[in-house]
Amino acid sequence: xxxxxxxxxxxxxxxxxxxxxxxxxxxxxxxxxxxxxxxxxxxxxxxxxxxxxxxxxxxxxxxxxxxxxxxxxxxxxxxxxxxxxxxxxxxxxxxxxxxxxxxxxxxxxxxxxxxxxxxxxxxxxxxxxxxxxxxxxxxxxxxxxxxxxxxxxxxxxxxxxxxxxxxxxxxxxxxxxxxxxxxxxxxxxxxxxxxxxxxxxxxxxxxxxxxxxxxxxxxxxxxxxxxxxxxxxxxxxxxxxxxxxxxxxxxxxxxxxxxxxxxxxxxxxxxxxxxxxxxxxxxxxxxxxxxxxxxxxxxxxxxxxxxxxxxxxxxxxxxxxxxxxxxxxxxxxxxxxxxxxxxxxxxxxxxxxxxxxx
Amino acid sequence: xxxxxxxxxxxxxxxxxxxxxxxxxxxxxxxxxxxxxxxxxxxxxxxxxxxxxxxxxxxxxxxxxxxxxxxxxxxxxxxxxxxxxxxxxxxxxxxxxxxxxxxxxxxxxxxxxxxxxxxxxxxxxxxxxxxxxxxxxxxxxxxxxxxxxxxxxxxxxxxxxxxxxxxxxxxxxxxxxxxxxxxxxxxxxxxxxxxxxxxxxxxxxxxxxxxxxxxxxxxxxxxxxxxxxxxxxxxxxxxxxxxxxxxxxxxxxxxxxxxxxxxxxxxxxxxxxxxxxxxxxxxxxxxxxxxxxxxxxx
Numbered sequence: 184x185x186x187x188x189x190x191x192x193x194x195x196x197x198x199x200x201x202x203x204x205x206x207x208x209x210x211x212x213x214x215x216x217x218x219x220x221x222x223x224x225x226x227x228x229x230x231x232x233x234x235x236x237x238x239x240x241x242x243x244x245x246x247x248x249x250x251x252x253x254x255x256x257x258x259x260x261x262x263x264x265x266x267x268x269x270x271x272x273x274x275x276x277x278x279x280x281x282x283x284x285x286x287x288x289x290x291x292x293x294x295x296x297x298x299x300x301x302x303x304x305x306x307x308x309x310x311x312x313x314x315x316x317x318x319x320x321x322x323x324x325x326x327x328x329x330x331x332x333x334x335x336x337x338x339x340x341x342x343x344x345x346x347x348x349x350x351x352x353x354x355x356x357x358x359x360x361x362x363x364x365x366x367x368x369x370x371x372x373x374x375x376x377x378x379x380x381x382x383x384x385x386x387x388x389x390x391x392x393x394x395x396x397x398x399x400x401x402x403x404x405x406x407x408x409x410x411x412x413x414x415x416x417x418x419x420x421x422x423x424x425x426x427x428x429x430x431x432x433x434x435x436x437x438x439x440x441x442x443x444x445x446x447x448x449x450x451x452x453x454x455x456x457x458x459x460x461x462x463x464x465x466x467x468x469x470x471x472x473x474x475x476x477x478x479x480x481x482x483x484x485x486x487x488x489x490x491x492x493x494x495x496x497x498x499x500x501x502x503x504x505x506x507x508x509x510x511x512x513x514x515x516x517x518x519x520x521x522x523x524x525x526x527x528x529x530x531x532x533x534x535x536x537x538x539x540x541x
Numbered sequence: 542x543x544x545x546x547x548x549x550x551x552x553x554x555x556x557x558x559x560x561x562x563x564x565x566x567x568x569x570x571x572x573x574x575x576x577x578x579x580x581x582x583x584x585x586x587x588x589x590x591x592x593x594x595x596x597x598x599x600x601x602x603x604x605x606x607x608x609x610x611x612x613x614x615x616x617x618x619x620x621x622x623x624x625x626x627x628x629x630x631x632x633x634x635x636x637x638x639x640x641x642x643x644x645x646x647x648x649x650x651x652x653x654x655x656x657x658x659x660x661x662x663x664x665x666x667x668x669x670x671x672x673x674x675x676x677x678x679x680x681x682x683x684x685x686x687x688x689x690x691x692x693x694x695x696x697x698x699x700x701x702x703x704x705x706x707x708x709x710x711x712x713x714x715x716x717x718x719x720x721x722x723x724x725x726x727x728x729x730x731x732x733x734x735x736x737x738x739x740x741x742x743x744x745x746x747x748x749x750x751x752x753x754x755x756x757x758x759x760x761x762x763x764x765x766x767x768x769x770x771x772x773x774x775x776x777x778x779x780x781x782x783x784x785x786x787x788x789x790x791x792x793x794x795x796x797x798x799x800x801x802x803x804x805x806x807x808x809x810x811x812x813x814x815x816x817x818x819x820x821x822x823x824x825x826x827x828x829x830x831x832x833x834x835x836x837x838x839x
Contacts, residue, residue: 220638220749222645252638337792368792371799377753378744379548380784386544387788402751404744407648426648426746536794 211451213237214271215249216262218278223376225401225420227251229437230277230300236440241447255280260287267292273450275443276300285309296455298446301346303525307457312442315463316346317353317524318492319435319471321499322485323417324357326432326474327395328365329481330415337388339381339398339405340371343538347399349527351534353499354397357488359533368393369536378404389414395432406430415476422472433485434472441467461521465493500524505532546677547743549781551576551735551752553680555759556766556773557687558604558731563763564691565724566704567615568832570626573756574633575607575729576736577749581641583737584747588644593652596741597676597734604733605726607633612725616718619834630756638749651745652676674742676734681774683731688770700724704828707835717835732756761810767817768827780806 215234219227234247248271253262259281266274267288275298276285282302289297289309297309305311327336336358340347351369358365368391370384377400385396385405389412396409396416403426409416410427418424418434442460449455462468471489474482491497498518503511507530512519530538555572562569582603587596611629614620652674691697700720702710707717735755740747758780765780766772787802817826 222638222642222749224646224748368794370788370791372788373799373803374753376748376750378746378748378751379551379739379753379755380788382744383544383548383785384788387785387792391789391792393792402744402748403746407744407746425646539799 210244210246211273211447212269212271213245213247213447213450214266214269214274215247216253216259216266216274216276216278216281217249217251218253218255218280219376219401220251221249223401224403224423225376226437227277229421230275230439233439233443237443237447240440240444241451244451245447253281257284260284263288263297264291267295272296273298273447273455296450305457305459310446310456310458310460312460312462314437314468315461316435316437316469317349317499318463319469320350320353321357321492322471322488323397323433323435324354325361325488326477326481326485327354327397327415327417328358328361329484330432330477331362331365331395333392333394334362334365335392335394336365336367337385337391337393337396338367338369339384339388339396339400340369341375341400342373343371343540345525345527348530348538349500349524350399352527352531355531355534356499356504363533365533367534367536369534371539372400374400376401378402381405382408385409385416386412403427418472424472424475429476431472432476433474436470436472438467438470463492464489465495506530507532507534507537545778545782545785546673548785549777550677550680551738551743551755552759552762552780553684553774553777554676554735554738555732555756556762556777557680557684557770558728558735559759559763560766560768560770560773561687561691561700561731562724562728563831564704564768564828565700565721566707566828566830566833566835567721567725567728568622568626569608569611569629569725569728570623570760571607571611571629571633571756572728572732572759573752573754574630574636575604575732576633576739576756576759577637577752578607578633578640579604579733579736580739580751581637581644581736581747583733584647584649584740585640585644587649587741588647591649593649593741596649597737600733600737600741601730602733604729604731604736606729607733608725608729611729612722615834616722616725619836622832622834634750641747641749644747645749646746648746649741652742676738676742684770684774691770701828704830707830707833711835711837717837721835732759735759758806761807764827765806765810765813767813779809 217227221227221231238247250262253259263284273296277300279301282304285297285299286304289306299311301313302311368388372380372384381400381402382404385408394414396405398405398419403423406416406423406427410430415432416430418431420437423434424431474485500519502514504514506512559572579600583596583600586599587593611625614625615622654672654674657671699715703717703720711717739751762776765776783805787797790797
């Protein structure tokens with residue numbers, strides 16, 4: 184419903200721009216496609232925060248439009264095309280499932296530039312961008328191992344895709360440097376977003392002895408459960424400390440604003456090129472929420488590690504990486520290649536579980 | 542273990558309402574939509590008033606209002622029930638986002654768990670029998686009441702008659718459409734309450750789309766129970782238990798394929814449907830007039 188309203192609004196904007204072209208035509212039009220509602224407090228919320236930062240910075244030169252709740256698949260192709268037809272010159276499509284539709288529309292509209300988040304297919308007028316979230320996971324692993332009394336971490340996974348698996352591995356590699364015998368219990372909920380199920384998973388993990396909960400799903404439900412039971416937890420995508428003032432250790436936050444500003448500036452200057460951007464803590468695309476609810480020495484360790492990752496002196500996947508079978512994974516130049524991390528489908532040694540469906 | 546009861550309660554509440562609706566011969570596929578609007582209004586009511594009970598009432602009223610839209614379309618204007626139900630779901634999801642937008646990120650104190658000194662402290666059974674939140678017991682009382690009314694009272698008999706053969710019921714002088722409207726409203730009230738249960742007791746915050754398909758599971762549950770209240774309770778707790786136990790099994794590293802377990806409620810429903818159609822001769826089947834439009838001849 185809201186999508187339709189937004190679409191109508193976009194169409195109106197387009198005709199409006201046609202009628203009163205004097206002022207509007209001078210402004211660059213930038214479009215956004217969102218997967219969820221902007222109020223999801225997670226993934227889409229952070230993208231919209233990025234858009235708002237963009238408006239704040241360049242508001243006098245650009246005009247932004249967004250369509251929210253656009254489901255992945257054929258429906259999204261229509262929505263993307265709509266933005267292109269409405270005169271948007273730069274269009275950000277912000278979910279993995281928009282990859283093929285974006286590519287298709289990009290071929291149809293060679294003069295429009297597209298930016299697709301978290302995908303791997305590019306074209307002359309289509310860039311990709313994503314964040315190195317595993318860098319944040321590594322810091323969380325250190326904190327978790329320091330803070331856990333039971334030596335058991337609880338991990339709520341969404342889907343067993345490389346991004347999530349590399350997060351689990353980064354966490355464990357870090358945790359093992361503190362406590363070689365640390366255990367992790369992993370529960371897959373097969374959804375990005377189902378507060379009830381996420382809460383149930385957190386309860387199950389705590390019942391089984393986990394005392395630090397981390398998640399790769401989008402709602403603050405797990406944080407709330409941990410708070411209720413007096414355990415510790417990490418937020419996801421956005422600041423969730425409101426839901427656990429005495430519980431949140433830190434949160435990996437997606438920070439898209441600087442990237443959006445940079446790309447739109449390039450577009451305004453006529454310097455936009457198709458690129459593949461994969462940025463992390465250093466470029467501030469991944470930002471850690473304040474380190475809270477932990478002693479000073481743990482906080483210092485986290486801060487030092489963050490600084491080392493930023494400086495490039497520490498890589499979460501530094502060689503050697505040992506797989507579950509005890510064999511060393513192919514690893515050159517001191518750390519795993521980007522491609523190997525992006526396609527990761529194995530657990531490292533020390534994880535007592537197997538990837539579902541493998 | 543304890544979370545099984547909490548996980549099953551929204552399913553049981555929503556399915557109880559839908560069971561009554563379907564027993565009156567109306568198929569309302571809009572359960573998910575009514576639930577999510579109930580969740581948004583329930584949370585809003587509780588947040589503004591500070592009272593869980595007022596929140597629950599807001600959820601119920603919102604569910605009834607949603608169901609009245611459905612009643613107006615399908616009973617008043619004799620529109621196709623399947624299409625209207627689906628439209629109601631889509632409307633509900635959009636509407637709940639609109640209503641709930643200002644409540645996103647707020648939180649409330651969830652409904653308290655009962656605590657009866659002595660009884661609640663009995664090992665194992667104490668927490669389950671005497672230590673859950675009030676909604677859990679309400680949902681059980683409700684399904685018992687529904688069973689009693691449907692099978693032991695005259696209004697229940699009339700309601701089932703409307704669902705099995707609306708022409709005969711009409712010929713006997715019963716106001717079929719009005720009875721169906723009450724049944725639809727009851728379904729809406731239950732769905733609204735089921736939706737409100739999520740932000741009021743289960744995960745005490747509101748986020749758009751938080752029902753996450755539970756309305757559809759409730760619909761499947763009614764079929765799974767072959768329209769019988771007793772089986773409905775068993776089915777609701779079975780579905781709830783499967784969800785919770787598979788999470789525990791994963792945590793314990795038993796290597797359960799989680800994708801399969803997530804699909805299990807639907808799979809079980811399909812199997813039951815097959816069994817029903819095989820045992821058509823004796824077993825309880827769907828209300829005969831389910832989903833058919835009734836236009837009284839005047």
